[in-house]
Amino acid sequence: MDPARKRRVRLVVALSAALLLAGALIYTSFSASSEARSPSQLLASSDASHSYQLTGTVVNGSIKKDGGTTIEFKVRDRTGSAAVPVKYTGSVADTFRDGREVIVTVKRQGDTFVGEKDSLVTKCPSKFTENTKTQKT
Amino acid sequence: MDALAIALVLIAACAAAYVLAGPLRSDRFEAEDAAHVAQLTDLETAKEARYREIREAEMDFRTGKLSEADYKEIDRQLRAEAIELLRKLDALGAAEAERVRKGAEAAAAEHAEEPAAREPADVPGGKR
Amino acid sequence: MADLGRGLTFLAFAVALYGVGAGLYGGITHNRQWATSARRAVYTLFGLTSAAFVVLEVAFLRSDFSFSVVQSHSSTTTPTFYKAAAAWSSQEGSLLLWLFLLSMWSAIVLFGTRHRMRDIQPYAIAVLMGFAVFFSALLVFWVSPFKTLPVAPLEGAGLNPLLRHPSMMIHPPMLYSGYTLWAVPFAFAVGALVVRRVDAEWIGATRRFALGAWFFLGIGILLGARWSYAELGWGGYWAWDPVENASLLPWLTGTAFLHSIMVQEKRGMLKTWNASLILATGTLAILGTFLVRSGILDSIHAFTGSSLGVPFVILIGAMILGSVALVVSRRDTLRSEHKLDSLLSREAMFLGNNLVLVGVAFVVFWGTFFPLISEALTGNKQSVGPPWYNTYTVPLALVLVLLSGVGPVIAWRRATPKNARRNFTWPLIAGVVTLVVLLPLGVGGKPWALGMFVVAAFAIGTVAQEFIRGVRARRAMTGEAPPLALLTLIKRNRRRYGGYTIHLGMATLFIGVAASSAFQHVKTVALATGQSTKIGNGYTIRYDRPTSRIDVEPTGVERLVFGAHLTLIKDGKKVQTLLPERGYYPIEGGDPAGPIGQYFDGEATSEVAMKAGLGRDIWSAITPNLDSTMKTVKLGDKTFTDAKGKLPEAQYNQALGTAIRGLVDNYRTKAPPAEFRLIVSPMVTWIWIGGIMVILGGAICLWPTGDLARRRATASYAARVARELGRA
Numbered sequence: 001m002d003p004a005r006k007r008r009v010r011l012v013v014a015l016s017a018a019l020l021l022a023g024a025l026i027y028t029s030f031s032a033s034s035e036a037r038s039p040s041q042l043l044a045s046s047d048a049s050h051s052y053q054l055t056g057t058v059v060n061g062s063i064k065k066d067g068g069t070t071i072e073f074k075v076r077d078r079t080g081s082a083a084v085p086v087k088y089t090g091s092v093a094d095t096f097r098d099g100r101e102v103i104v105t106v107k108r109q110g111d112t113f114v115g116e117k118d119s120l121v122t123k124c125p126s127k128f129t130e131n132t133k134t135q136k137t
Numbered sequence: 138m139d140a141l142a143i144a145l146v147l148i149a150a151c152a153a154a155y156v157l158a159g160p161l162r163s164d165r166f167e168a169e170d171a172a173h174v175a176q177l178t179d180l181e182t183a184k185e186a187r188y189r190e191i192r193e194a195e196m197d198f199r200t201g202k203l204s205e206a207d208y209k210e211i212d213r214q215l216r217a218e219a220i221e222l223l224r225k226l227d228a229l230g231a232a233e234a235e236r237v238r239k240g241a242e243a244a245a246a247e248h249a250e251e252p253a254a255r256e257p258a259d260v261p262g263g264k265r
Numbered sequence: 266m267a268d269l270g271r272g273l274t275f276l277a278f279a280v281a282l283y284g285v286g287a288g289l290y291g292g293i294t295h296n297r298q299w300a301t302s303a304r305r306a307v308y309t310l311f312g313l314t315s316a317a318f319v320v321l322e323v324a325f326l327r328s329d330f331s332f333s334v335v336q337s338h339s340s341t342t343t344p345t346f347y348k349a350a351a352a353w354s355s356q357e358g359s360l361l362l363w364l365f366l367l368s369m370w371s372a373i374v375l376f377g378t379r380h381r382m383r384d385i386q387p388y389a390i391a392v393l394m395g396f397a398v399f400f401s402a403l404l405v406f407w408v409s410p411f412k413t414l415p416v417a418p419l420e421g422a423g424l425n426p427l428l429r430h431p432s433m434m435i436h437p438p439m440l441y442s443g444y445t446l447w448a449v450p451f452a453f454a455v456g457a458l459v460v461r462r463v464d465a466e467w468i469g470a471t472r473r474f475a476l477g478a479w480f481f482l483g484i485g486i487l488l489g490a491r492w493s494y495a496e497l498g499w500g501g502y503w504a505w506d507p508v509e510n511a512s513l514l515p516w517l518t519g520t521a522f523l524h525s526i527m528v529q530e531k532r533g534m535l536k537t538w539n540a541s542l543i544l545a546t547g548t549l550a551i552l553g554t555f556l557v558r559s560g561i562l563d564s565i566h567a568f569t570g571s572s573l574g575v576p577f578v579i580l581i582g583a584m585i586l587g588s589v590a591l592v593v594s595r596r597d598t599l600r601s602e603h604k605l606d607s608l609l610s611r612e613a614m615f616l617g618n619n620l621v622l623v624g625v626a627f628v629v630f631w632g633t634f635f636p637l638i639s640e641a642l643t644g645n646k647q648s649v650g651p652p653w654y655n656t657y658t659v660p661l662a663l664v665l666v667l668l669s670g671v672g673p674v675i676a677w678r679r680a681t682p683k684n685a686r687r688n689f690t691w692p693l694i695a696g697v698v699t700l701v702v703l704l705p706l707g708v709g710g711k712p713w714a715l716g717m718f719v720v721a722a723f724a725i726g727t728v729a730q731e732f733i734r735g736v737r738a739r740r741a742m743t744g745e746a747p748p749l750a751l752l753t754l755i756k757r758n759r760r761r762y763g764g765y766t767i768h769l770g771m772a773t774l775f776i777g778v779a780a781s782s783a784f785q786h787v788k789t790v791a792l793a794t795g796q797s798t799k800i801g802n803g804y805t806i807r808y809d810r811p812t813s814r815i816d817v818e819p820t821g822v823e824r825l826v827f828g829a830h831l832t833l834i835k836d837g838k839k840v841q842t843l844l845p846e847r848g849y850y851p852i853e854g855g856d857p858a859g860p861i862g863q864y865f866d867g868e869a870t871s872e873v874a875m876k877a878g879l880g881r882d883i884w885s886a887i888t889p890n891l892d893s894t895m896k897t898v899k900l901g902d903k904t905f906t907d908a909k910g911k912l913p914e915a916q917y918n919q920a921l922g923t924a925i926r927g928l929v930d931n932y933r934t935k936a937p938p939a940e941f942r943l944i945v946s947p948m949v950t951w952i953w954i955g956g957i958m959v960i961l962g963g964a965i966c967l968w969p970t971g972d973l974a975r976r977r978a979t980a981s982y983a984a985r986v987a988r989e990l991g992r993a
Contacts, residue, residue: 007604014620025628025657029635033647036636053648065892069789069940090789092888093498095868105650118499118789139268146272149316153280153309157287160301175384175462182465186530196758199738200731201687202674 034105039075040082042106042113051107051116059083060098075102088115093122173233180226187219266320267332270411273317277364278401280310284394292387292459300387304375307390310397311372314365318352321361321410325352331417334358334410340423342821350434351424356558356573357410359437363554364400366438367393367445374449374474382466388456389449396448396551399580403573426824426850426870430496436488440512443482444550447515450474451547451584454540458591461598463540468530471543472523473967478550479519480963486512487956498871498886500787500944502952505654510633511553514626518546521622524615531677532612533602537592538619540599544588552581556633607679614672621665628657655782659713663720666775669768670724673731673761692726714783721772721779728769735762755965763965770958777951781882786945793938797834801945804883805834811889811939812844813932815925824848825864825925826872827889827932829939833876845874845887845941859902860909860921861928865895877950884944890937897928 036053037046046052054075062074062083069089076083078101086106096102101123106113191212198208284306291299321332325348330336338358339351353362371393378386404410428434450471457467489509490502503509522542525535555577592599605612631638632649639647674688699722700715708715732751735758739750755762786801797807812828828846832839851864875884901924909917 010608021624025631028656029631029649029653030639030647032653033635033639033649036646036648069791139266142266142268142272145269146276149273149313150276153276153313156305156309157283157302159305160298178381178466179464182469186465193758193761196738199741200734204683
């Protein structure tokens with residue numbers, strides 16, 4: 001095979017490999033991802049076999065600890081009052097408290113939503129503050 | 138508004154303007170032959186790169202990465218490339234010297250005529 | 266004072282505008298005077314931004330609360346070091362820091378290269394000043410750090426306690442230096458493409474700029490990971506968080522560039538690729554700056570909905586369009602001089618390295634922006650988590666480490682079997698031995714980790730072989746003693762041995778990452794005093810007793826601290842005491858919930874306690890159970906609020922102090938159970954050791970060599986004669 005043809009073959013092989021990988025990447029990202037939902041969206045419709053990324057604000061006074069490592073709390077829409085109950089086991093960030101914005105991966109179980117272990121992320125309270133990072137649990 | 142602040146800012150502005158305008162007020166006009174300078178520095182840099190590669194090839198040979206035959210081949214090739222670059226540099230230098238000589242003659246002719254027109258009246262015996 | 270800052274920033278904006286104009290004019294008309302004036306504009310900008318930054322710093326250090334940012338990010342009780350660093354904890358202050366660093370690095374680079382690349386410089390200046398115009402415009406017209414409050418309050422809100430850690434305060438300047446430094450090779454690449462000169466001189470200069478940017482960005486990323494591990498309560502160092510990813514993207518493409526530029530230098534290949542890569546890296550650096558403050562992605566670091574999104578998107582769009590237009594229109598200049606001869610060659614390995622790094626960058630980019638992509642395509646905002654990232658980055662990282670072992674040793678153009686046998690025998694043996702040794706130890710259960718250990722052993726074997734052979738060769742030539750031979754070897758071949766050190770560091774780092782991710786033991790457990798729990802291989806942790814204290818600064822109560830005294834036991838013998846704690850900072854300057862409650866309504870931070878070691882880290886964090894304490898607090902709040910008007914102030918404060926102290930002491934006596942997060946992470950320390958090696962290697966590469974000085978003396982004959990003529 002003359003060098004020019006060899007190079008063309010190499011190029012085709014490389015491009016095909018890249019395309020295959022990109023395809024695999026894109027396909028798995030859609031199937032492995034969890035959908036972000038607000039409480040009102042979750043209340044409207046939720047599939048018990050899917051997990052969702054719940055984003056919202058912790059309802060004031062709703063945090064209940066049972067003494068062990070499980071906590072229960074309610075999450076409401078950022079701008080609104082529709083709230084969903086969440087039962088969560090796993091560690092909790094320093095910044096977790098009433099009124100904080102949270103992201104937690106949940107799956108519906110009956111009337112309540114069970115949080116995936118260690119998936120609770122609490123966002124920082126301040127608005128413009130650059131670099132006020134929060135804790136990930 | 139803070140008066141001191143305004144004063145300081147104005148001073149800063151004046152200083153900035155002075156600094157920035159400096160090069161523009163210069164009478165000297167230097168013929169900027171960018172293309173020539175670019176060629177020169179590229180050749181010089183390429184030459185330095187060849188030198189470095191020759192040294193590294195020797196290093197590779199001494200550390201056993203290259204066999205003697207391979208090393209001799211590569212060394213010969215790199216030295217030939219370096220010699221070619223030096224030749225180009227010399228040619229460039231010669232062409233440049235020729236150009237400068239012509240330019241200097243022309244500029245000298247200009248300067249010989251100008252003083253008569255430019256000379257300020259109150260400088261005694263000012264002819265060059 | 267605020268007026269001074271405002272005025273200086275506006276002046277900086279004006280000077281930057283001038284710089285763009287003067288640079289463009291000087292470049293187009295080949296006029297040296299205008300080019301020099303443009304360069305002076307850069308120096309002037311540096312002076313002005315330094316002065317503006319000093320004004321802001323002084324305001325913070327003096328606790329001048331008439332400045333709105335000082336009021337919202339600092340307080341009289343903030344320690345002085347953190348007062349100074351608080352200047353860049355705000356959106357506005359951090360933008361000023363960015364502009365300051367941009368002007369500083371631009372000034373340094375342009376001063377250092379003032380006699381070189383005369384045709385490219387004016388355009389490079391124009392681009393750099395273009396960035397300066399953008400950022401100074403933001404500071405003047407949108408988010409000014411010099412906004413004042415009509416009445417200066419007496420106290421500020423204080424610095425977020427999460428930031429009260431030295432590495433967290435160095436992290437932003439390092440990171441911003443990394444970002445702003447990528448603007449320099451971007452600018453010079455634009456200039457080089459405009460004047461169609463992408464040859465030897467541009468290559469050498471751009472390589473050094475890129476190395477500097479890569480160096481600082483790497484330090485910034487490493488510091489962020491270390492802070493996350495040692496300070497935050499989750500015990501991890503990387504979360505694939507969008508903002509973390511944003512800083513990694515330019516580092517990945519930058520690393521690729523540093524390798525592929527060597528191919529262009531040696532063989533005149535990959536010119537289009539390199540130009541595109543360096544332009545992309547600069548764009549990614551700006552994208553990273555934008556992402557942190559835009560709020561468009563849900564991230565731990567999300568600073569909700571700032572209005573700066575639109576200007577940044579326009580800037581990034583312009584950069585992308587401009588880059589594409591330049592590369593396409595100059596494709597004849599970017600034609601390769603040679604072609605790839607063989608797949609078994611150093612060029613091919615470098616190309617492979619590039620493909621892997623760009624591949625990882627693509628994965629990270631896709632995952633980071635997936636919420637936006639999926640929302641655009643399907644209407645639902647979906648996001649991917651760490652497992653998805655790991656699926657792709659782990660195999661790619663393995664290939665990368667393997668290539669780093671093969672690349673430096675394989676020959677250019679074409680490798681021969683003889684060459685391969687000479688150079689790969691020992692490293693291969695190292696790899697196989699590692700495999701054989703680790704398999705019976707049970708590592709086989711984690712194939713990816715095992716794979717990483719094996720290829721890392723191979724790569725380290727190559728590097729070790731190179732060092733040994735190099736020292737041997739030097740000694741053969743000069744008869745020096747081994748340590749001296751090693752030093753002179755490195756000194757005289759900085760690029761090569763600096764690079765080897767970096768590879769060694771990266772292999773070590775990946776070993777640490779593989780071991781600590783695959784073989785980690787994590788436990789979240791509630792313990793009562795006296796209780797123990799087992800963790801890891803044969804370790805026991807016993808909760809002996811609670812601890813508590815009040816931390817006081819000269820300016821007042823800094824925080825209330827509640828923690829635990831833990832004993833780490835192995836095989837029945839005490840190993841170490843661990844003292845994890847949680848500090849509760851009072852709300853400052855805001856409406857207190859109650860005289861005592863205010864101490865619990867501010868921020869809380871974890872003080873991690875760990876036993877670090879070369880073999881493993883034992884990491885612990887505590888969440889104290891404050892339920893009963895809070896009941897007392899509520900009671901106390903009521904009592905003290907009632908008593909507020911009825912007692913003289915001194916007595917009131919004294920009573921309050923006694924109450925708080927009593928509360929804190931009470932925690933120790935009542936000793937409720939507490940929740941602990943315990944982690945045993947094998948070989949985490951090797952990550953930091955590897956990181957330090959990478960930084961050391963980078964420093965070796967950056968150290969200037971003698972021949973730079975020689976080249977600066979090269980002056981063109983014509984310019985000299987013209988100068989002399991002008992004087993006559």
